[in-house]
Every structure is written in structure tokens, then in C-alpha cells.
Amino acid sequence: MSSPSLKERLTLALLRGLLHWKSSPARVRRYLSRQSYLPGPKGQEPKWDGVREPGLPERPGAGAGQAGRGANRIRVAAVQMRLELAKSAEDYAAKIYALTRQAVEQGAQLVAFPEDSGTGLLGLIPGIEEMAAGANLGSSGDIGGGLQVKDVFALSAPFVERVYTTTFSELARRWGIYIATGSAILLRDQKAQDGQIVNRAYFFGPKGEVLGTQDKCHLFPMECGWGLTPGNDIKAFPTPWGKVAIPICMDATYFETFRIASLLGADIVIIPSANPEAYNFWRELRGIWPRVQESEVYGINSFMVGEFLGLTLTGRSGIFAPMELTPGGDGVLARAQSPTEETVVVADLDMTALRRHRVKSGLRTGFNQALYERYFSDLYRSYLERRSTG
Amino acid sequence: MAGSARAPVRVAAVGWQLGARGEGEAAAAAEVGAGTEAGTGVWIGAGAGVGAEAGPNAGAGTLRKEIEARLLAVKEAGARLVVLPGYAGSILAKVLAAGKDLAGTNDEVEATGASVGQGPTSGRAQGQVHAAAVEPIRDLVVFPAQEKAYLAWASDWARRLRGFLVPGSVLVAEGKTIYHQAYLLSPGGEVLGRQRQTHLRAAERARGLAAGEELLVFPTEIGSIGLVVGGDAWYPEVSRILTLQGADILVAPLTLLTPYPKERQWAGMWQEVQQNQTFAIECGLEGCLGGLEFHAQTAVMAPCEMTPGQTGYLGDPALISGQITAGRQTGILGPTLICDLDFSARQELIANYDILSLLNLDLYRRYFPGLYRLVLRNGGEGAGHE
Numbered sequence: 001m002s003s004p005s006l007k008e009r010l011t012l013a014l015l016r017g018l019l020h021w022k023s024s025p026a027r028v029r030r031y032l033s034r035q036s037y038l039p040g041p042k043g044q045e046p047k048w049d050g051v052r053e054p055g056l057p058e059r060p061g062a063g064a065g066q067a068g069r070g071a072n073r074i075r076v077a078a079v080q081m082r083l084e085l086a087k088s089a090e091d092y093a094a095k096i097y098a099l100t101r102q103a104v105e106q107g108a109q110l111v112a113f114p115e116d117s118g119t120g121l122l123g124l125i126p127g128i129e130e131m132a133a134g135a136n137l138g139s140s141g142d143i144g145g146g147l148q149v150k151d152v153f154a155l156s157a158p159f160v161e162r163v164y165t166t167t168f169s170e171l172a173r174r175w176g177i178y179i180a181t182g183s184a185i186l187l188r189d190q191k192a193q194d195g196q197i198v199n200r201a202y203f204f205g206p207k208g209e210v211l212g213t214q215d216k217c218h219l220f221p222m223e224c225g226w227g228l229t230p231g232n233d234i235k236a237f238p239t240p241w242g243k244v245a246i247p248i249c250m251d252a253t254y255f256e257t258f259r260i261a262s263l264l265g266a267d268i269v270i271i272p273s274a275n276p277e278a279y280n281f282w283r284e285l286r287g288i289w290p291r292v293q294e295s296e297v298y299g300i301n302s303f304m305v306g307e308f309l310g311l312t313l314t315g316r317s318g319i320f321a322p323m324e325l326t327p328g329g330d331g332v333l334a335r336a337q338s339p340t341e342e343t344v345v346v347a348d349l350d351m352t353a354l355r356r357h358r359v360k361s362g363l364r365t366g367f368n369q370a371l372y373e374r375y376f377s378d379l380y381r382s383y384l385e386r387r388s389t390g
Numbered sequence: 391m392a393g394s395a396r397a398p399v400r401v402a403a404v405g406w407q408l409g410a411r412g413e414g415e416a417a418a419a420a421e422v423g424a425g426t427e428a429g430t431g432v433w434i435g436a437g438a439g440v441g442a443e444a445g446p447n448a449g450a451g452t453l454r455k456e457i458e459a460r461l462l463a464v465k466e467a468g469a470r471l472v473v474l475p476g477y478a479g480s481i482l483a484k485v486l487a488a489g490k491d492l493a494g495t496n497d498e499v500e501a502t503g504a505s506v507g508q509g510p511t512s513g514r515a516q517g518q519v520h521a522a523a524v525e526p527i528r529d530l531v532v533f534p535a536q537e538k539a540y541l542a543w544a545s546d547w548a549r550r551l552r553g554f555l556v557p558g559s560v561l562v563a564e565g566k567t568i569y570h571q572a573y574l575l576s577p578g579g580e581v582l583g584r585q586r587q588t589h590l591r592a593a594e595r596a597r598g599l600a601a602g603e604e605l606l607v608f609p610t611e612i613g614s615i616g617l618v619v620g621g622d623a624w625y626p627e628v629s630r631i632l633t634l635q636g637a638d639i640l641v642a643p644l645t646l647l648t649p650y651p652k653e654r655q656w657a658g659m660w661q662e663v664q665q666n667q668t669f670a671i672e673c674g675l676e677g678c679l680g681g682l683e684f685h686a687q688t689a690v691m692a693p694c695e696m697t698p699g700q701t702g703y704l705g706d707p708a709l710i711s712g713q714i715t716a717g718r719q720t721g722i723l724g725p726t727l728i729c730d731l732d733f734s735a736r737q738e739l740i741a742n743y744d745i746l747s748l749l750n751l752d753l754y755r756r757y758f759p760g761l762y763r764l765v766l767r768n769g770g771e772g773a774g775h776e
Binding site: 217218219221224230231232233234236243250253254255256259260262263264265266280282283285286289290293294323329330331358361362363364365366367368369370371372373374375376377379380381383384387 | 588589590591592593594595601603604605621624625626627630631634635651653654656657660661664665694699700701702743744745746747748749750751752753754755756757758759761762763764765766770771772773
């Protein structure tokens with residue numbers, strides 16, 4: 001690979017300078033400081049959307065963000081968001097503000113955004129729309145002109161991260177809520193300068209503080225083609241209501257993810273998703289729903305929807321619980337009606353009921369340690385080795 | 391995962407329907423082969439078939455006759471793997487023992503607390519049966535002599551079928567210990583192996599059950615077969631371990647108590663098939679047994695992409711049962727489902743979307759199996775839970 005010419009280096013430096021200017025956190029803060037943070041706009045009724053959990057009030061009460069329901073009950077929201085390129089940091093902040101506001105107006109204390117919620121910030125790159133017009137991210141990692149998806153993400157990541165984290169941190173602080181940001185493609189380690197990119201979720205607390213991050217551990221095949229690096233840890237973050245884990249999308253295909261999260265003490269597992277396929281009830285059922293049942297946790301699934309760079313994203317966001325804890329006995333507390341429209345769904349999670357259910361079901365009393373000692377020490381490794389040697 | 395195309399493998403799940411609660415209720419309950427010897431009593435809440443012929447051994451004869459007729463039908467249909475429901479082994483063992491001296495010894499009976507004499511109905515007013523018989527499990531426990539008769543029957547039928555046979559599951563007493571287990575028999579009638587239920591909740595342990603400590607995969611010419619017994623269907627560790635050991639077909643003889651939400655089965659083998667990209671045959675017991683009501687859909691499953699409507703289900707039990715026999719009319723046998731497992735299609739699917747190639751070894755190595763140990767020591771609470 002030949003080293004870049006002077007012209008190329010100069011162009012790159014100018015582009016970085018421009019992105020730095022466009023991604024200034026001050027722009028985000030300035031925009032958000034001008035917005036209203038009352039429970040609802042003056043003279044306007046809060047807007048309901050999606051499917052409401054039976055029993056929730058017709059109108060959410062004021063004081064969203066206050067833990068008025070006590071430490072045993074929390075209202076959570078799953079944001080179903082349309083993926084669109086944001087032309088500026090202000091545009092992006094406006095979109096996230098509007099969606100968060102919808103959730104807060106419904107009384108949400110924990111708001112969960114979908115996977116790729118930061119990808120719209122690629123719009124900060126000049127000419128990206130033209131570049132992307134004929135691109136098809138689903139077919140390869142090449143987006144034309146010899147440019148790889150990985151290059152674009154790696155270049156934009158530091159700037160995306162500035163806008164992304166500032167936006168969510170500000171909104172969490174101003175409304176005094178917890179926000180699981182969904183995810184963005186970011187540099188694994190900015191200091192390492194190794195160009196490795198990850199699919200990363202942030203979790204913000206009510207003071208706007210970063211409670212932690214989570215990297216996607218099981219990559220979608222397409223992401224492998226883009227050159228992403230998988231994470232290799234699952235974390236459970238404490239909140240007043242219980243621990244929260246935030247694995248990402250494909251992670252929910254593997255029982256191991258939820259088993260680890262629940263064994264680490266997670267009571268709520270949030271799955272931000274972006275499914276690049278036409279909606280099908282059964283295929284979607286392979287994700288969070290069975291994981292919630294087998295792990296006895298609450299689950300929040302937020303989907304990205306829309307057409308983006310040749311991909312069609314669909315999914316019905318929802319809030320899930322063990323079947324025994326749901327009014328219909330179907331494991332669903334609330335669910336978006338449409339798999340293609342932007343919406344926010346909310347439900348109340350009763351943490352006491354969850355803990356009581358675990359004791360009653362006795363699931364964990366059935367674990368067979370001798371069996372796990374026998375197989376789990378080596379079986380995964382030997383399986384993967386066997387496959388790699390044909 | 392390259393390989394040559396394989397012919398589809400035809401499989402059959404022969405569901406049983408023992409008659410619904412309320413259908414004649416306890417008044418119509420028939421004791422099938424109700425002997426006076428200890429441990430030989432089996433009783434079945436009767437549907438029309440059994441009830442109509444209620445009397446000493448008449449029900450047993452009917453049940454056996456109909457099961458065997460159904461097995462002949464699936465043989466005619468070309469099934470190479472035949473599966474019977476959960477607890478079918480226990481019921482068959484009792485039926486086969488009816489009128490014969492195959493009871494457990496007094497010590498065996500005492501050790502397991504199994505029913506003596508005429509089954510759970512004995513000594514109770516018939517109207518109290520459903521309310522009182524809360525521990526049917528004890529009445530399904532079979533003793534070594536009964537198990538031997540059952541295996542001899544199964545071996546004979548595997549030979550007649552010229553196919554592999556999983557003759558349901560059976561509760562077997564070994565001394566003071568009870569195991570819930572299932573067998574796989576070869577077309578030659580040989581017992582290829584036995585799989586015990588490996589995950590038992592506290593309530594099951596309290597009834598005297600003990601867990602198996604190994605999960606076996608049986609390589610055969612129709613594919614590698616793993617057996618998922620009882621509640622193991624709801625512990626994803628089981629299907630994963632079987633799959634990683636090479637299982638292509640998971641077989642689950644199933645019992646589920648009512649009330650029955652269909653989602654219960656989605657949370658079991660259906661989703662195991664999806665996350666492991668295997669086939670599965672789930673054969674359910676339906677109807678009333680021991681005062682409790684069971685219901686489960688008999689199903690053959692494959693990854694969504696391979697099935698009509700992407701449902702994950704191959705075929706429609708109701709439609710296919712009509713092609714086989716009029717078993718439903720008897721009230722004893724439920725739907726029989728016959729399906730073809732297309733291994734070439736599965737291979738093609740995995741070539742395009744290979745879930746298990748993306749397993750995260752580093753992640754699992756960090757936590758398994760130590761994290762389970764920590765949580766079990768912590769009384770089931772999550773690690774670090776306050």
C-alpha cells in the first residue's frame with residue numbers, strides 16, 4: 001500500500017478540521033439549552049403513540065425523571081427511530097431531543113435508543129449523501145471509489161462520538177433520566193490509534209454521567225465484512241431499580257449473552273437493534289423474547305427503522321417480561337404497532353414481582369454445575385477448532 | 391461445511407391424547423391394567439376410547455393396539471425416525487406390565503414412594519381425583535422389571551419399523567433414586583443409548599428425582615441425534631452442548647401442564663432450533679393423567695428460513711394426522727406428524743448465515759463455568775447482587 005500523496009494528506013487534514021468544527025459539543029449544548037424541559041409543551045397535550053401497557057394512566061404525570069414510583073417500579077421506554085443522515089450536530093440533537101421528549105412525556109425514567117443511533121452522524125461528512133447514493137452496505141464493505149466502510153467509520157468516529165455523547169449526556173442530565181443510547185460505530189480505543197472499530201453502546205445516568213459502555217460481542221456477518229472488532233465482555237450497571245445490561249442486537253441471538261448478564265445480576269437487559277431485513281414475526285421472535293424467558297429478566301428492545309444506504313431496516317420495538325408477569329401471558333408488556341414507523345413505547349417494570357417470580361420458578365435451582373464443569377471448560381474451543389480444521 | 395447433497399430424512403412424531411379433563415371427568419376414568427400387584431397400576435383419565443371399554447385390562451389392550459397400529463402407519467409412510475411423547479415410556483411400561491408379575495419389590499416401592507395397588511384413584515372418592523392427585527409423578531415411576539419389558543417392546547418395534555425409535559420418556563427407579571430418561575433404539579432393535587434429564591428444579595428434586603450429568607450425541611446414518619428430556623428444553627445450555635457435540639436432530643419427548651400458552655413451547659425447543667440451526671422433533675402428551683391435565687403441540691421444527699411462512703415449523707400436525715389414521719377418533723392418540731428433514735437445505739442455510747461460527751470464545755472463557763458456580767454458591771442470586 002503506497003503512502004498518501006501530499007494532496008491526499010492535505011485533503012484529509014482539511015476534512016478532519018471541518019469535522020472537528022462541525023462536531024463541536026458547544027453546538028449541541030447551545031441547541032439543547034434553548035429547548036423546553038417541562039413535562040409537556042405549553043398548551044399541548046402529550047402525544048401518545050405505540051401500544052400502551054394496560055393500566056398506565058391516560059396522561060403521564062408531571063415530574064418525569066423523579067423516582068416517584070419508588071425503587072421497585074420503573075417506567076421504561078423503547079424508542080423506535082428512523083435512520084436518517086443528520087446534516088449538522090444541531091439536526092442530530094434536535095432529533096434525539098424530540099424522541100426523548102416523547103418518552104419523558106409518557107413518564108419514562110429509563111429511555112432506550114436503537115442500534116446505530118449514531119450512524120446518522122455520518123451526515124457530517126461533506127458529500128456523504130452523493131457518495132452513499134449508489135452504495136449498498138449489505139453487499140460488501142466497499143462503498144465505491146475504493147473507499148471501504150471501515151475507512152469511513154474510522155475517520156468519522158472521533159467526531160461522531162463528540163456529538164453523540166454530548167447529546168445524550170445533556171438530555172439525561174436535563175431530564176434527570178437514565179439513557180441507554182443505542183449504539184454507534186466508534187474507535188475501540190482512541191489512544192491506541194490502531195483503527196479498530198467497535199459497535200458501542202453508552203449508558204448515561206441522571207446527572208449526565210457515563211455509567212459505562214458496552215461493545216457488541218456477537219457481530220452480524222455484514223459487520224464482520226465491514227471490519228468491526230467484537231467486544232469480549234458483558235457488563236451489568238447498577239441503578240436504583242436493579243442492574244442493567246446493554247448487549248447489542250445480534251448478541252440476543254446467543255443465550256450465553258443473557259445468561260452471563262443475568263448471572264452478573266442484571267434485572268433489565270436492553271437490546272438496541274437494527275435489523276436489515278423485511279419484517280417477519282417469527283424471525284424477530286428469535287431475538288430478545290426467548291432470551292427474556294430463559295433468563296428471567298425484563299427486556300427492552302429498541303429498533304432502528306427506515307431505508308439507509310441500500311438497507312431496509314424494520315422491527316417492532318417492545319418491552320418484555322417473563323410470561324407469568326405479563327397481562328396476556330405472552331411475555332409482552334408493550335409493543336410498537338408498526339415495524340416501519342418512528343414511535344415510542346412505554347411500560348412499567350415491577351422489580352419486586354420479578355424477584356418473586358424468580359424464587360417461585362426455581363429456574364436457578366436447576367442449574368447443573370457438574371454438567372457445566374464437564375462441558376463448558378473446553379467445548380466451545382474444541383467446537384470452533386474442529387470447524388476451522390474442516 | 392461443504393458436502394454432497396443428502397436425501398431428506400422422513401421423521402414421525404406420534405402424539406398421544408389421553409382424553410380431556412371434564413370429558414366424563416373422574417367418573418369415566420378407567421384404570422388401564424389395574425392390577426393388585428404393587429406398582430402395576432396405571433390409570434388414564436379416559437376419552438371415549440378407553441372409557442368405552444373400561445374394565446380389567448380392556449383399556450390397556452386398546453391403548454397398546456392403537457399405538458401399534460399407529461406405528462405400522464408411520465412405517466408405511468416411510469418414517470426413519472419415530473418419536474413418542476413424554477411419559478409414554480412410563481405409561482407403556484405399566485400397560486405392558488398389566489396382569490404380569492412385573493411389580494417392584496416392596497423395598498423398591500417403599501424407596502420411591504410409588505403408588506401401590508390401583509393407582510391414584512384408589513381409596514378416594516372419584517369426584518376428588520383431580521383435586522387430590524397432585525403427585526402423579528410417583529405413579530409413573532417404573533421398576534427394573536417393568537423397564538425391561540418396555541425396552542423389549544421398544545426393541546421389537548424398532549426392528550419392525552426398520553427405523554430409529556425414541557419411545558417417549560420414562561421415570562425409572564434405581565434404588566431410592568428416580569431418573570427421568572429417554573432411550574434411542576436403532577433399526578436393529580439395539581439400545582443405542584440413554585439420556586437422563588440433566589436440569590431439575592427444586593420441586594422436582596423434592597419428589598426424589600436426580601439429574602443426569604452427561605449429554606450424549608448418537609451419530610447415526612440419518613444424522614447425529616441428541617435427546618432433550620423433560621425440563622431440559624427450557625435450559626438452553628442443553629441444546630447448545632448437544633449441538634456443539636455435533637447433534638443435527640434434537641428429539642424432545644414432551645409433557646406440559648395446562649394452562650397451556652403456546653408461547654411456552656416457543657420458549658423451549660422452537661427457539662433452541664433457531665439459535666443452534668438444528669432440526670427438532672417435539673412430541674407432546676395431551677390429555678389427563680394422574681389427575682393433571684397436559685397439553686403440548688407435537689411439532690417438527692427447523693430454522694425459520696427453511697420453513698413455510700418462516701414459522702420455524704415443518705408441516706401442519708392437524709392436516710398430516712388426517713392422512714395417517716383415524717387415531718383421533720379413539721381419543722387415545724393425538725396428531726401424528728410426518729415431515730422430511732432436508733439436510734441439504736440446512737447446509738445451504740448455514741453456508742449463508744452461520745450463527746455458530748460467530749460464537750465468542752473469549753467472552754465465554756471469561757465467565758463459563760465459573761460464573762454459574764459463583765451464583766449457585768450465592769443461593770441463586772446474581773454475582774455481586776446486594
